[in-house]
Amino acid sequence: xxxxxxxxxxxxxxxxxxxxxxxxxxxxxxxxxxxxxxxxxxxxxxxxxxxxxxxxxxxxxxxxxxxxxxxxxxxxxxxxxxxxxxxxxxxxxxxxxxxxxxxxxxxxxxxxxxxxxxxxxxxxxxxxxxxxxxxxxxxxxxxxxxxxxxxxxxxxxxxxxxxxxxxxxxxxxxxxxxxxxxxxxxxxxxxxxxxxxxxxxxxxxxxxxxxxxxxxxxxxxxxxxxxxxxxxxxxxxxxxxxxxxxxxxxxxxxxxxxxxxxxx
Amino acid sequence: xxxxxxxxxxxxxxxxxxxxxxxxxxxxxxxxxxxxxxxxxxxxxxxxxxxxxxxxxxxxxxxxxxxxxxxxxxxxxxxxxxxxxxxxxxxxxxxxxxxxxxxxxxxxxxxxxxxxxxxxxxxxxxxxxxxxxxxxxxxxxxxxxxxxxxxxxxxxxxxxxxxxxxxxxxxxxxxxxxxxxxxxxxxxxxxxxxxxxxxxxxxxxxxxxxxxxxxxxxxxxxxxxxxxxxxxxxxxxxxxxxxxxxxxxxxxxxxxxxxxxxxxxxxxxxxxxxxxxxxxxxxxxxxxxxxxxxxxxxxxxxxxxxxxxxxxxxxxxxxxxxxxxxxxxxxxxxxxxxxxxxxxxxxxxxxxxxxxxxxxxxxxxxxxxxxxxxxxxxxxxxxxxxxxxxxxxxxxxxxxxxxxxxxxxxxxxxxxxxxxxxxxxxxx
Numbered sequence: 001x002x003x004x005x006x007x008x009x010x011x012x013x014x015x016x017x018x019x020x021x022x023x024x025x026x027x028x029x030x031x032x033x034x035x036x037x038x039x040x041x042x043x044x045x046x047x048x049x050x051x052x053x054x055x056x057x058x059x060x061x062x063x064x065x066x067x068x069x070x071x072x073x074x075x076x077x078x079x080x081x082x083x084x085x086x087x088x089x090x091x092x093x094x095x096x097x098x099x100x101x102x103x104x105x106x107x108x109x110x111x112x113x114x115x116x117x118x119x120x121x122x123x124x125x126x127x128x129x130x131x132x133x134x135x136x137x138x139x140x141x142x143x144x145x146x147x148x149x150x151x152x153x154x155x156x157x158x159x160x161x162x163x164x165x166x167x168x169x170x171x172x173x174x175x176x177x178x179x180x181x182x183x184x185x186x187x188x189x190x191x192x193x194x195x196x197x198x199x200x201x202x203x204x205x206x207x208x209x210x211x212x213x214x215x216x217x218x219x220x221x222x223x224x225x226x227x228x229x230x231x232x233x234x235x236x237x238x239x240x241x242x243x244x245x246x247x248x249x250x251x252x253x254x255x256x257x258x259x260x261x262x263x264x
Numbered sequence: 265x266x267x268x269x270x271x272x273x274x275x276x277x278x279x280x281x282x283x284x285x286x287x288x289x290x291x292x293x294x295x296x297x298x299x300x301x302x303x304x305x306x307x308x309x310x311x312x313x314x315x316x317x318x319x320x321x322x323x324x325x326x327x328x329x330x331x332x333x334x335x336x337x338x339x340x341x342x343x344x345x346x347x348x349x350x351x352x353x354x355x356x357x358x359x360x361x362x363x364x365x366x367x368x369x370x371x372x373x374x375x376x377x378x379x380x381x382x383x384x385x386x387x388x389x390x391x392x393x394x395x396x397x398x399x400x401x402x403x404x405x406x407x408x409x410x411x412x413x414x415x416x417x418x419x420x421x422x423x424x425x426x427x428x429x430x431x432x433x434x435x436x437x438x439x440x441x442x443x444x445x446x447x448x449x450x451x452x453x454x455x456x457x458x459x460x461x462x463x464x465x466x467x468x469x470x471x472x473x474x475x476x477x478x479x480x481x482x483x484x485x486x487x488x489x490x491x492x493x494x495x496x497x498x499x500x501x502x503x504x505x506x507x508x509x510x511x512x513x514x515x516x517x518x519x520x521x522x523x524x525x526x527x528x529x530x531x532x533x534x535x536x537x538x539x540x541x542x543x544x545x546x547x548x549x550x551x552x553x554x555x556x557x558x559x560x561x562x563x564x565x566x567x568x569x570x571x572x573x574x575x576x577x578x579x580x581x582x583x584x585x586x587x588x589x590x591x592x593x594x595x596x597x598x599x600x601x602x603x604x605x606x607x608x609x610x611x612x613x614x615x616x617x618x619x620x621x622x623x624x625x626x627x628x629x630x631x632x633x634x635x636x637x638x639x640x641x642x643x644x645x646x647x648x649x650x651x652x653x654x655x656x657x658x659x660x661x662x663x664x665x666x667x668x669x670x671x672x673x674x675x676x677x678x679x680x681x682x683x684x685x686x687x688x689x690x691x692x
Contacts, residue, residue: 081646082649099658
């Protein structure tokens with residue numbers, strides 16, 4: 001069993017107006033086999049947490065630690081983190097022109113496993129995984145994410161999740177922009193990866209909708225860069241009914257009100 | 265679509281005063297010579313009637329007004345301030361612009377289907393001069409000095425199953441002149457690969473005649489040794505409903521300057537021009553192209569892509585597209601993309617578009633020069649791919665868009681490997 005541990009994490013970004021602190025002391029422990037949901041209004045720092053774990057250069061960790069089975073994740077480069085077993089399903093997957101999906105998947109798999117996958121079984125595995133996620137076979141020949149719709153990009157993220165078999169997956173608003181059918185397909189993919197690989201999942205979402213398909217054991221509510229409440233699945237149900245309004249105090253109130261208005 | 269056409273047409277419309285100091289409708293007033301003439305927005309208009317061998321033309325900001333002549337004496341000695349030479353380090357031309365080109369020309373070896381005729385002809389052959397008139401001093405110098413030319417003819421209605429390979433191998437670095445003529449007769453179809461290799465200091469004129477209904481691909485590959493200096497004027501005349509695909513690949517040589525042009529002579533013509541270059545430290549790779557939409561209903565599409573790495577790696581791309589008043593129904597696009605892989609490299613990119621009629625389907629130009637996109641690298645690295653591998657993947661992908669246009673598998677493979685070798689140089 002593996003453990004991903006985040007302790008008192010403070011993260012800032014540089015903006016034109018100066019340095020801005022986004023995460024103000026976040027602590028979280030996830031073990032393989034567990035599913036945690038992080039919920040919160042827009043601008044609460046959910047995506048910052050996801051990108052920081054993956055090592056995006058924009059986010060500066062000013063204090064706190066992230067460890068994977070005791071290893072210092074913050075000391076690792078972006079690619080080392082992925083090879084150590086962390087996977088970030090991105091909110092906005094990037095188009096990489098000129099690099100075919102086939103080439104990309106094989107190169108990444110080779111990097112993660114430390115050896116090239118056996119061509120025959122690999123091709124079969126990719127095809128089967130694509131079929132399960134209802135991704136057209138011709139996507140393999142297309143360039144990474146190029147010209148894919150929002151829903152197609154998200155499915156391709158989950159395809160990678162299933163093929164690369166990470167220890168921990170961070171799903172950054174994978175559900176946003178998906179219609180119900182796509183949401184089901186994507187959720188099934190996550191659940192398969194969870195069962196097959198005993199994966200730990202950090203599910204970041206704004207809405208409760210995806211929680212009908214992916215069942216978290218733990219729910220953390222994020223407001224203004226901090227976890228303000230934690231609980232079991234029943235907390236998600238309560239959020240579904242009440243929204244984020246009751247957390248609206250102090251500085252975070254404005255953002256929450258705006259988010260609530262946007263949602264309504 | 266009508267609205268867009270109108271908007272675009274306005275770009276070429278004459279107006280009384282420049283919007284920005286130092287700029288005219290034709291773009292930046294780039295050289296001191298041009299500044300003097302650019303007071304009239306269409307200075308080219310006045311001298312157009314004097315071009316084509318008249319020797320009276322003066323350089324100006326419209327491509328139509330450029331001096332063309334078979335006589336070296338009509339071109340003034342170069343100073344480096346001329347618009348079409350301002351990026352070229354003349355000192356490194358090794359006399360191609362000033363010396364008598366008396367050296368031995370690189371050897372020409374042609375292989376291909378038996379039906380294709382290959383002749384070595386004297387200066388007086390009637391096919392010489394059928395597709396072009398020199399447009400600059402270095403080209404005129406070669407015209408004045410070449411002793412014999414190679415004429416390659418793809419016979420009418422013949423469809424070549426295999427490519428025609430022309431190996432042009434330099435063995436001496438004495439300044440030399442070279443002349444080739446490629447004729448694709450009516451309704452023929454062929455791929456011609458010009459494979460420049462070895463060491464040479466050579467100015468080359470290549471005339472390309474694409475007769476009515478012919479479909480010709482010309483790939484000019486510059487894989488010279490590191491000391492080579494090469495200027496190549498490649499002028500094509502496009503017949504009715506004819507199609508030319510022209511691909512320039514410049515990888516090796518100290519200074520390589522390729523100036524392709526395509527002139528439409530009858531409606532229905534189609535031209536695709538592609539280019540790929542990879543400039544290393546100290547290398548100067550220049551390409552200046554010209555598409556002359558002189559008649560109605562022709563299509564042109566231009567895409568050049570280059571990567572640069574190392575100190576003083578220098579790439580130059582200038583694309584001139586001229587849509588004349590007669591060229592109604594034209595559809596045209598040109599673009600250049602550069603990737604700067606290290607500090608100390610320089611890419612100059614100038615897309616020029618002149619439009620003299622509003623009755624066109626489309627005309628566009630674009631240019632972008634930048635570093636590798638950090639977002640691309642982050643995405644690939646977030647999937648476990650180490651940074652150096654990720655960089656190579658992106659650069660390879662960037663250049664592959666051109667390589668895959670060639671459609672000669674053996675050549676595509678060879679170029680892919682050549683790009684890999686370039687990438688290995690600085691471990692990018």
